[in-house]
Amino acid sequence: MLATGRPSNAAVPGTELRRRGAPATAPAPSALASTSLRRIHHQTPFLACDVGVVEESYRQVQRHLPAFTIHYAVKCNPAPQVLRALAAQGCQFEVASIGELSLVEAIGAPGSAVLFSNPVKAPAAVAAAHRRGVTRFAVDSAAEVHKVATQAPGASVYVRLAVDDSSSLFPLSRKFGVGLEESERLLLLARSLGLTPYGVTFHVGSQCTDAKAWQKAITRCGALLGRLAERGVRLQMLDIGGGFPARYTQEVPSISTIADGITTAVSELPYTPALLVAEPGRSLVATSGVMVTSIIGVAERDDGPWVYLDAGGYNGMMEAVQTGGRWAFPLRTSRPDGGTAAQLPFTVTGPSCDASDTMFYDAWLPADLEVGDHLYIGVAGAYSLSYASSFNGFGPPPLVVVGGAEPGRV
Numbered sequence: 001m002l003a004t005g006r007p008s009n010a011a012v013p014g015t016e017l018r019r020r021g022a023p024a025t026a027p028a029p030s031a032l033a034s035t036s037l038r039r040i041h042h043q044t045p046f047l048a049c050d051v052g053v054v055e056e057s058y059r060q061v062q063r064h065l066p067a068f069t070i071h072y073a074v075k076c077n078p079a080p081q082v083l084r085a086l087a088a089q090g091c092q093f094e095v096a097s098i099g100e101l102s103l104v105e106a107i108g109a110p111g112s113a114v115l116f117s118n119p120v121k122a123p124a125a126v127a128a129a130h131r132r133g134v135t136r137f138a139v140d141s142a143a144e145v146h147k148v149a150t151q152a153p154g155a156s157v158y159v160r161l162a163v164d165d166s167s168s169l170f171p172l173s174r175k176f177g178v179g180l181e182e183s184e185r186l187l188l189l190a191r192s193l194g195l196t197p198y199g200v201t202f203h204v205g206s207q208c209t210d211a212k213a214w215q216k217a218i219t220r221c222g223a224l225l226g227r228l229a230e231r232g233v234r235l236q237m238l239d240i241g242g243g244f245p246a247r248y249t250q251e252v253p254s255i256s257t258i259a260d261g262i263t264t265a266v267s268e269l270p271y272t273p274a275l276l277v278a279e280p281g282r283s284l285v286a287t288s289g290v291m292v293t294s295i296i297g298v299a300e301r302d303d304g305p306w307v308y309l310d311a312g313g314y315n316g317m318m319e320a321v322q323t324g325g326r327w328a329f330p331l332r333t334s335r336p337d338g339g340t341a342a343q344l345p346f347t348v349t350g351p352s353c354d355a356s357d358t359m360f361y362d363a364w365l366p367a368d369l370e371v372g373d374h375l376y377i378g379v380a381g382a383y384s385l386s387y388a389s390s391f392n393g394f395g396p397p398p399l400v401v402v403g404g405a406e407p408g409r410v
């Protein structure tokens with residue numbers, strides 16, 4: 001059994017410890033307001049999801065990046081209700097596995113429109129995806145180029161360029177991505193193996209708070225376009241990945257500011273590829289969800305008061321664990337006093353027998369919380385259900401759709 005102690009106060013990039021007096025709540029759309037959530041008679045835990053918020057987030061990205069085709073990163077929240085709502089808006093999809101491709105096909109989206117952006121895939125997955133109509137695959141190694149050439153002859157490949165991801169909460173460039181020279185080599189190799197050298201992609205890391213990160217990365221892509229043009233290769237796609245931040249309790253750069261930088265950088269490329277793509281995940285779904293939990297226990301420990309919930313790090317709130325319990329999600333309770341009661345700094349943990357499912361430290365909550373009260377964990381629509389396991393017998397919470405097609409409708 002794992003056990004973790006209270007983590008150090010070392011800064012998590014882009015976050016701050018929740019302090020007394022700091023706002024503990026973000027403005028909530030009405031279907032996700034405490035008063036609305038209190039009226040839902042559904043056994044906890046569950047993820048209350050307002051798909052109207054997803055739709056509006058999609059429209060916002062599309063409004064600010066009108067030249068871009070949006071491919072939602074399915075991994076972020078693969079619920080069919082979310083996928084259907086996005087597809088109805090005209091959104092396309094990005095998948096990392098055959099399992100995700102099946103989810104997209106199940107809502108009627110064709111494989112031919114899907115981007116398979118996981119740079120390292122099982123050979124059988126490449127072959128199966130190709131049989132099901134997928135023609136575009138990310139690569140970032142010679143082995144992967146050879147794999148695609150063997151398993152999906154004649155397919156199109158786009159190279160994952162490593163970029164600066166130091167301003168993100170979840171960096172990705174250590175695991176994936178190659179430098180400029182290697183990117184060029186891989187696309188030339190692809191051409192020599194009968195594949196189409198189709199494009200370039202990158203990911204600035206998830207929850208990236210540097211508004212200029214995409215701009216700098218696109219400029220780097222421009223250098224690759226220039227080098228390849230000299231070798232007679234003109235790329236058809238620039239895919240700027242995801243990473244767009246959602247507002248938890250801290251302000252983040254707006255999509256409008258980020259889009260300005262992107263538009264400038266694209267206008268400075270040696271040429272504009274015919275297809276411009278973005279793959280947002282978090283920014284489309286994070287604010288659409290509230291994890292509705294019940295307090296199943298309260299206890300006074302040596303380090304202060306603890307509260308035990310029916311959902312924890314393993315069944316829904318993994319990102320809170322990944323960040324050492326130092327990421328401030330907005331928290332509210334079902335207490336009718338509207339949060340005016342005296343507050344104490346609680347440690348908030350999950351239902352399992354491991355201490356490692358602990359989610360929050362120094363979370364200021366009403367001192368008189370008791371078993372049966374609800375705790376609402378806001379901005380929980382991203383990377384929550386998709387990470388949830390059944391560890392210790394506590395299964396993934398169901399998704400309960402609230403609101404409707406229009407944002408904020410109860």
Ligand SMILES: Cc1ncc(COP(=O)(O)O)c(C=O)c1O
Nearest residue numbers: 073117206242243279280281282
């Ligand atoms: C290839 C790819 N595209 C898009 C995304 C979505 O990123 P985000 O949720 O930060 O927007 C991810 C997330 O890991 C990814 O790996």
